Amino acid sequence: MSRRRRFLQAALGVAMLCVAPKDAAQPFMGQTVPVQGQLISRNQGPVPGLTVFLLHPLLGRSMPSITDQYGRFGWVAIPLRPEAYFLEIYWGPNLVYRQAVQVMQPLTIAPIFL
DSSP states (O other): OOHHHHHHHHHHHHHHHHTSOHHHHOTTTTOEEEEEEEEEETTTEEOOSOEEEEEETTTEEOOOEEOOTTSEEEEEEEEOOSSOEEEEEEETTEEEEEEEEOOSSSEEOOOEEO
């Protein structure tokens, strides 16, 4: 095989890698799913009024979700990502709970007892 032919084949291979669809390398890009959960007090039932965030190491912090009268929280469009998010719960300015969650499909987080 000639030197030129090997060079052209190698160049073509590199070019194919550069133009490969981004979805092949990042299958989750652009897709979003709902995420929801509920906070429950060990003594008194649902916990309303707490602030909940999802924190992603690359994407940053989500918009806040405030727990309702039943302790429910949620978001309608969280990006699917292979890296874990951190679910953070705040009582005023104080972080009271933090847990890693994987968002690979629509997610209902098991009830969280505080």
